[in-house]
Amino acid sequence: MASIWEYANPVKFVRTADRVLPWLSGLSLTALVVGLVWGFFFTPDDYRQGATVKIIYLHVPAALMAINAWLMMLVTSLIWIVRRHHVSALAARAAAPVGALFTVIALVTGAIWGQPMWGTWWAWDPRLTSFLILFLFYLGYMALWGAIENDDTAADLTSILCLVGSVFAILSRYAVNFWNQGLHQGASVMRAGALAGDTAERVSNVYAVPLFICMAGFALLFLALVLLRTQTEIRARRMRALLMRERMA
DSSP states (O other), X not given: OOOGGGGGSHHHHHHHHHXXXXXXXXXXXXXXXXXXXXXXXXXXXXXXXXXXXXXXXXXHHHHHHHHHHHHHHHHHHHHHHHHOOHHHHHHHHHHHHHHHHHHHHHHHHHHHHHHHHHSSSOOOOHHHHHHHHHHHHHHHHHHHHHHOSSHHHXXXXXXXXXXXXXXXXXXXXXXXXXXXXXXXXXXXXXXXXXXXXXOTTOOOHXXXXXXXXXXXXXXXXXXXXXXXXXXXXXXXXXXXXXXHHHHHO
């Protein structure tokens, strides 16, 4: 089996992404259409939340991917620090706007759900607050990349920022477990016993099946967008290098 480090070669990465992207895009579109149509049109209203419960088909997958996007950036940043592979640094840079978009979707849909359920659009709940801080880290990460002309220096500094921001990515995932206080409910999907045995606060299978399809669709969409944006970053870096050579010639 070919070593995974072979894909640190920009040419091999771009060629592989060209082959994989159509499949990822098709699977993502299929999963999203099936999950969202099933969830919004073919599931019943909740006996307490009414039709508002269907926001989970956008909110939960977006929130999950907002956190996982940062963790993916953490891994690729560590690879850059240890092995100095430029593709990994560019992949982290490519993932940041996608993760920020998912964070915005999670915050907005959470506010839409919270207004009728809690009576307020926003509350300084531990998970909500840590999620907002995570979004600010996304903005800071992208701004830092844009502010530094030297790509290697920018990759070094943003990797350090990514390490610091990972604390809030973890807090966003486990804030409800760390603090018993707060309006946000505890984990009801991504926890042991959520679908069998333990019925406390678990999501009913009527909602869970299309929800998992939506989560798969969001994950595939994230991968497709990151691959596409990483290709763009590699090609933009190559163009800058060629332009610099022309100026020096």
